[in-house]
Amino acid sequence: MLRGRGVIAIFIAALFCTLSTSNIGAQEGDSAYVRAESLVVVEHDNFSHDSDAYTQGLEFYQGRLFESTGLRGNSSLREVNLSTGEVIRSIDLDESEFGEGITFVGGDIIQLTWQSEVAYRYDVDTFEVIANYTYDGEGWGLAYDGEYLIMSNGSNVLQFRNASTFELVSTINVTLNNESLSNLNELEYWDGLLYANIYHREEIVAIDISSGVVVLHIDASGLKTPGGEVLNGIAFDATTQSLWITGKYWSKMYNITFIEPTIPPTPDSDTDNISAETPLQEINSVYSTVILAILLISVPVLLILDINNRQKDTGIGMNLKDGGHNPTDAGVPK
Numbered sequence: 001m002l003r004g005r006g007v008i009a010i011f012i013a014a015l016f017c018t019l020s021t022s023n024i025g026a027q028e029g030d031s032a033y034v035r036a037e038s039l040v041v042v043e044h045d046n047f048s049h050d051s052d053a054y055t056q057g058l059e060f061y062q063g064r065l066f067e068s069t070g071l072r073g074n075s076s077l078r079e080v081n082l083s084t085g086e087v088i089r090s091i092d093l094d095e096s097e098f099g100e101g102i103t104f105v106g107g108d109i110i111q112l113t114w115q116s117e118v119a120y121r122y123d124v125d126t127f128e129v130i131a132n133y134t135y136d137g138e139g140w141g142l143a144y145d146g147e148y149l150i151m152s153n154g155s156n157v158l159q160f161r162n163a164s165t166f167e168l169v170s171t172i173n174v175t176l177n178n179e180s181l182s183n184l185n186e187l188e189y190w191d192g193l194l195y196a197n198i199y200h201r202e203e204i205v206a207i208d209i210s211s212g213v214v215v216l217h218i219d220a221s222g223l224k225t226p227g228g229e230v231l232n233g234i235a236f237d238a239t240t241q242s243l244w245i246t247g248k249y250w251s252k253m254y255n256i257t258f259i260e261p262t263i264p265p266t267p268d269s270d271t272d273n274i275s276a277e278t279p280l281q282e283i284n285s286v287y288s289t290v291i292l293a294i295l296l297i298s299v300p301v302l303l304i305l306d307i308n309n310r311q312k313d314t315g316i317g318m319n320l321k322d323g324g325h326n327p328t329d330a331g332v333p334k
Ligand SMILES: [Ca+2]
Pocket: 057, 058, 059, 102, 186, 187, 188, 233, 234, 235
């Protein structure tokens, strides 16, 4: 027959098994869970931007600003005067092609196309095409981390490509607060992180490219100019250490930095409830709390019962049939 302490041990073990299996998957509080830091943009300056430019790529090279524009029949590669927004020079893509992201590898510009599955490599000074590469699927954003080209395609997957041959080397899945993050669009590699604006959101994320984890989640709302479409274009000017953003048909480019919000966002309000607990998770959480409370109350009660049982076994303080009570000292074995 089970003794009191044995019952307690089994009871505790069963409860901890229940608690440990009631929440499955990485959630806030787990060691595997990484929550992005929430920041907001601060505008420091702004310059004119061509409001006819359907911006798809934005990049600085030695203090000079370059831009790729999209739409079939209106796609181009251009060098732009940052201060005035004027187009210094440009070339048009074939009318069948839709320009997308650009980046620099040395003095060469590489430009993606959306669905033509071809990328062009240009000489920066002449805009002469010096190579072209084919790839599978769509092309959205492009960046260069000094070793690999990093390419987005509208999904949650980033592709790492050989900077000389454009061959696919590896891929990584991007997650925001442990949820897959799709629609990664224009890209910028800066200071060890890959920045991406999210299509159809006024949001920028900074991605740790060794893990795919988003470490900064930036609210970039409030900058879109009248007539503008989505935010699309991040470029860091190393010569002035300044970061610039714009969007499709935006009439301005903005020099920005990021800061912590004055009022911290609530845990589930900053990303369309991407990290919100599901109803099942909420039930599990309540269930675990109730079980834990029962555990805390039950242990001392069971311990008292166990002590009483042992007292009965040894005859200590035993009540007599006639209503009397054995003196304690008389019943204690010496
Ligand atoms: Ca860029």
